[in-house]
Amino acid sequence: MSNNLQETTFAVTTLGCKVNQADSEAISDQMNAAGFAQRDFEESADIYIVNTCTVTHLGDRSSRQLIAQAHRRHPDALLVVTGCYAELNPQAVSALPGVNMVIGNTVKDELVSTIREKILTQGANEEQAIVTESDNTSILRRSLPVLPLDTQHIGSDNALNFDVQEEEPQPENPARLTPFTDNTQTSELANNRLFSRTRVQMKVQDGCDNRCTYCIVPYVRGKSRSRSIEAVVENVQRKARAGYQEIVLTGIHLGDYHPDEDEKLDLGDLIATLLRETEIPRIRVSSLEPEDFQLEWLEMWADPRMCRHLHLPMQSGSDAILRRMARRYNSERYRTIVQTAKRMVPGMAISTDIITGFPGETDEDFELTYQLAQELEFAKSHVFRFSPRQGTPAARMRGQIKDMDKKARSQRLLDLHEEHSRLFREQFLGQSVPVLIEQFKHGKWEGLTDNYIRVEVADLPENADGWQHTVVKARLNTLIGDGVYGTYVE
Incomplete structure (x- = not known):
């Protein structure tokens, strides 16, 4: 070398x-x-x-x-x-x-x-x-230890009495807290390989102070910390000047974004500032925990620059299982958020995560999950079979579910997802919508709508510079796979 x-x-x-x-x-x-x-x-x-x-x-x-x-x-x-x-x-x-x-x-x-x-x-x-x-x-x-792995529920709800088995080894090297550094402060992007992504994943928060009983992530990401609003605004402005069309605000626990010590500022303040002080064409918000979501934030989605997509992990529709998971919300709170978002923001896509086969999940618990998913009709569902993660309380809980039962429950939810995904995309057929072109694949240009529908765009005219990183209008014609086939509209 x-x-x-x-x-x-x-x-x-x-x-x-x-x-x-x-x-x-x-x-x-x-x-x-x-x-x-x-x-x-x-x-x-x-x-x-x-x-x-x-x-x-x-x-x-x-x-x-x-x-x-x-x-x-x-x-x-x-x-x-x-x-x-x-x-x-x-x-x-x-x-x-x-x-x-x-x-x-x-x-x-x-x-x-x-x-x-x-x-x-x-x-x-x-x-x-x-x-x-x-x-x-x-x-x-700086080096500050995170909380040790334990079975203590940190939320404000009632504490949990976990039925756990014998102790097992803890993670070898749990993360410690270092200052939230801005590692994206670079010059304007000129390298074509750097410009291979149309959307910028912009980390504004890292770490997590929650202790969901199945999750190892807090122990490898450290405590929650946030970038300043000023640093985020500066970086978004830089990306906009470089030609990027969309930023995705990301974080391990994004809803816990608090850049000030007294936590008076939150994610809503960041989004409002970005809408006011930057010209980035599209702003997308990644995964938000239901307990953090404030319904008044939805008013900002009246701005057309806000992408109509929310990812809200449900995990379970059973309040008993949510408590065993140490989640900080219940099914009714979750239902209210989703229904309000759909009502206030027409065309809003709601995606979610669901875990099947969590320890202690009965047939009745699963039916509650299935019924809630059926009622809320998610645009996209990520379904996971519970996998014990060494070092977490859930891995030591009694009542572990058989793999065959996990698989059967997951398949029912996946079948439901296929139906709901189709219904969500069908409602936009015949409409002409903006599509952010991301890639040229298999001889065709592909991109995303603001509400996360993947579109294969036909009949784009010749363009010496290509169409990547460009927002075009496309008429959505037919469903294909998990996306939509559309034609270019001048």
Whole structure:
């Protein structure tokens, strides 16, 4: 590998949530700004950066598979692993063949400078480095422990008496809190590879103070912290000048956005400021927890720049199961939010997450979930079978559900999702709507409406610069797969 950074290539791949995607975009921005040359992950590169996920055991496995792929593709490359799996279990990651560096979430903002220093001083095949709070404190700015894993319900509802089995090992390296740094402050984007995404995943919040009993994420992301409104506005303005058409506000617990110490400001204040002080054409809000959602926020969706899409994880329609999950809302509160959003914002797409087979879920509990999903008619449902995550209270609860029952319940919800997805898209057939073109795939241009309908757009005229990153009007004609076929309208 050359010590000349401009001759050194890198590739980034990402698993997991939109926050991880935002982190990877920031890493790519920084690597390009530092002088490295970006390649696709499927290509040969001098440096591979794998941003991992650990939300389930499948995330761990997929992370290991991507690490192995990179090592096979170029055994002599510098292989850097970061993200939640790297934070949770750095020793296991460091033992994987080919891994040169392991960088936890809490020091992810030091990733590019660490790579740069290693290349300039050592090269790729020198001694392996594990860069996490527990192994290298020299690059840390602050270190505060998160709450330990336990079975305590932190919410304001009644405490839970969990029926748990014997103790099992805790996560090896739970995350610690570092300041919320702005790792996306880079120059205007000029590199075409950087401009491969039409929508910018903009992380405005990180970490989580909730302790849902099935979730490992708070222990690999640290406590909740937020970027200042001023920093977000500046970054959105920069992205708008660079030609981006849409930003997606993301966070591990986005609804807990509070940039001030006394928590007087919230997500609504951020959105209102962005609408007032920036000219970005579209603003999309990613996942929001129901307990955080304020109905008055819906008034901001009267602005056509606000994308008519809300992702509100339901998880269960049974209040008993919601309590066992340590969720901070009940089914009636959830119903009110969804119904109000649909009433106040015509055409609003509501998507959700649902877990089937949570420990203790009876047939009656599942029927409550099914009935609520049937009533609310989600535009999109992500259905997950409960997977015990080592180190979480739910993994030790009694009443674990048989796999065959989880599968059967999931299939019923998936069948319902297919029906509701079709009904949601059908109501827009015959309408002409704005579509943000994202990619040219299989000989056709594809894009998204503001309410998250994927559209294949035909009859676009020749354009020397292509249509990517452009908002066009398309008439929605017929359903295809999970999207819609449309034709260009001048």
